[in-house]
Amino acid sequence: xxxxxxxxxxxxxxxxxxxxxxxxxxxxxxxxxxxxxxxxxxxxxxxxxxxxxxxxxxxxxxxxxxxxxxxxxxxxxxxxxxxxxxxxxxxxxxxxxxxxxxxxxxxxxxxxxxxxxxxxxxxxxxxxxxxxxxxxxxxxxxxxxxxxxxxxxxxxxxxxxxxxxxxxxxxxxxxxxxxxxxxxxxxxxxxxxxxxxxxxxxxxxxxxxxxxxxxxxxxxxxxxxxxxxxxxxxxxxxxxxxxxxxxxxxxxxxxxxxxxxxxxxx
Amino acid sequence: xxxxxxxxxxxxxxxxxxxxxxxxxxxxxxxxxxxxxxxxxxxxxxxxxxxxxxxxxxxxxxxxxxxxxxxxxxxxxxxxxxxxxxxxxxxxxxxxxxxxxxxxxxxxxxxxxxxxxxxxxxxxxxxxxxxxxxxxxxxxxxxxxxxxxxxxxxxxxxxxxxxxxxxxxxxxxxxxxxxxxxxxxxxxxxxxxxxxxxxxxxxxxx
Numbered sequence: 512x513x514x515x516x517x518x519x520x521x522x523x524x525x526x527x528x529x530x531x532x533x534x535x536x537x538x539x540x541x542x543x544x545x546x547x548x549x550x551x552x553x554x555x556x557x558x559x560x561x562x563x564x565x566x567x568x569x570x571x572x573x574x575x576x577x578x579x580x581x582x583x584x585x586x587x588x589x590x591x592x593x594x595x596x597x598x599x600x601x602x603x604x605x606x607x608x609x610x611x612x613x614x615x616x617x618x619x620x621x622x623x624x625x626x627x628x629x630x631x632x633x634x635x636x637x638x639x640x641x642x643x644x645x646x647x648x649x650x651x652x653x654x655x656x657x658x659x660x661x662x663x664x665x666x667x668x669x670x671x672x673x674x675x676x677x678x679x680x681x682x683x684x685x686x687x688x689x690x691x692x693x694x695x696x697x698x699x700x701x702x703x704x705x706x707x708x709x710x711x712x713x714x715x716x717x718x719x720x721x722x723x724x725x726x727x728x729x730x731x732x733x734x735x736x737x738x739x740x741x742x743x744x745x746x747x748x749x750x751x752x753x754x755x756x757x758x759x760x761x762x763x764x765x766x767x768x769x770x771x772x773x774x775x776x777x
Numbered sequence: 778x779x780x781x782x783x784x785x786x787x788x789x790x791x792x793x794x795x796x797x798x799x800x801x802x803x804x805x806x807x808x809x810x811x812x813x814x815x816x817x818x819x820x821x822x823x824x825x826x827x828x829x830x831x832x833x834x835x836x837x838x839x840x841x842x843x844x845x846x847x848x849x850x851x852x853x854x855x856x857x858x859x860x861x862x863x864x865x866x867x868x869x870x871x872x873x874x875x876x877x878x879x880x881x882x883x884x885x886x887x888x889x890x891x892x893x894x895x896x897x898x899x900x901x902x903x904x905x906x907x908x909x910x911x912x913x914x915x916x917x918x919x920x921x922x923x924x925x926x927x928x929x930x931x932x933x934x935x936x937x938x939x940x941x942x943x944x945x946x947x948x949x950x951x952x953x954x955x956x957x958x959x960x961x962x963x964x965x966x967x968x969x970x971x972x973x974x975x976x977x978x979x980x981x982x983x
Contacts, residue, residue: 702811
């Protein structure tokens with residue numbers, strides 16, 4: 512490798528030596544037409560490109576797997592904590608010290624509704640955070656809570672807004688009809704418009720409303736300002752018609768499935 | 778050298794702002810500026826990601842095969858965004874909920890590709906870091922200005938707190954719902970460009 516290589520830019524002749532020849536022996540071009548051929552890796556070659564891409568992908572894949580795996584536990588704990596929080600929000604407990612402790616002292620248990628409306632308690636290990644797939648597979652969760660001696664029932668709901676998923680929790684009084692509190696959240700509604708479903712003032716509009724009319728679920732979210740005096744209509748959000756409709760159908764679709772529970776006494 | 782670094786860092790913040798001069802990153806500037814809080818969070822996240830991506834690509838720049846350089850840059854950006862998002866989910870869950878979809882949007886932010894291709898591929902890691910931070914802050918500045926106007930006029934709030942007093946509403950003042958729509962953000966960015974061009978006449982197109 513002691514000698515360098517020089518390539519003629521005119522005809523492609525390669526000269527081996529310490530410096531470029533004065534005149535190209537093939538096309539008679541001057542020394543200025545010669546350029547040094549770089550030794551070492553040719554970063555433009557096909558093999559280099561393919562190997563580079565392959566190595567890069569493998570390294571990145573391992574890195575991502577490592578990061579995701581080492582953080583999984585913490586993330587899961589955060590998600591559970593966040594679910595606790597959302598459930599407590601629906602009970603109008605918006606300020607809390609230790610989330611897990613508040614949850615344990617308030618929520619008596621996580622139940623599944625049987626077809627006849629009776630409840631079956633689940634153990635703590637079965638706490639789940641994906642109520643959408645649970646609802647789809649027919650596992651209807653109900654949480655029983657104790658707020659200052661009064662029994663409350665909390666039902667997780669989920670549906671679609673304008674851009675993506677919306678979900679929430681509806682807390683009912685012991686009569687299984689009157690709404691004690693709600694909490695909603697969303698994945699990607701427009702901030703300032705549909706995104707307002709996540710705000711306290713909207714969620715508080717539901718307090719005191721009733722969900723059952725003659726044994727059927729009938730609670731409507733109507734255009735803002737059109738809710739007549741009464742217990743079955745709630746004002747929607749201004750400028751977010753589709754999100755409001757989404758909340759409406761989310762509540763009616765999900766709560767209808769719980770009809771046996773609302774109408775039963777067990 | 779110190780002067781040159783200052784220029785690399787300072788230029789993109791206003792004089793050569795990525796949004797108003799290079800017209801990059803407009804899409805996310807429209808999406809996240811209806812309220813101040815997400816705008817600030819987005820601005821900071823982009824700053825962090827563009828700075829990190831600039832450094833990584835700048836370190837790799839001599840080994841990257843020319844023909845697949847864009848893909849390599851994309852992989853670097855996507856990997857960084859994914860890692861940052863995972864770390865946020867583990868250590869700052871509230872922030873990651875706040876960011877939700879925007880963190881994914883960072884990957885498609887044109888400022889990143891623009892800076893990687895135009896700057897990090899030719900310059901050392903130190904300069905690239907400064908360039909990345911400068912451009913990120915320039916982007917954040919525009920986002921904050923637009924979000925300030927949109928939230929104030931659109932919802933009457935700032936950071937979610939009511940700032941337009943109740944008596945204004947009682948006397949017939951109404952929030953401008955148009956402000957919450959994306960087109961108004963574009964018009965506001967246009968206004969900022971107007972101010973910018975009035976200050977830097979040489980950038981005006983004939």
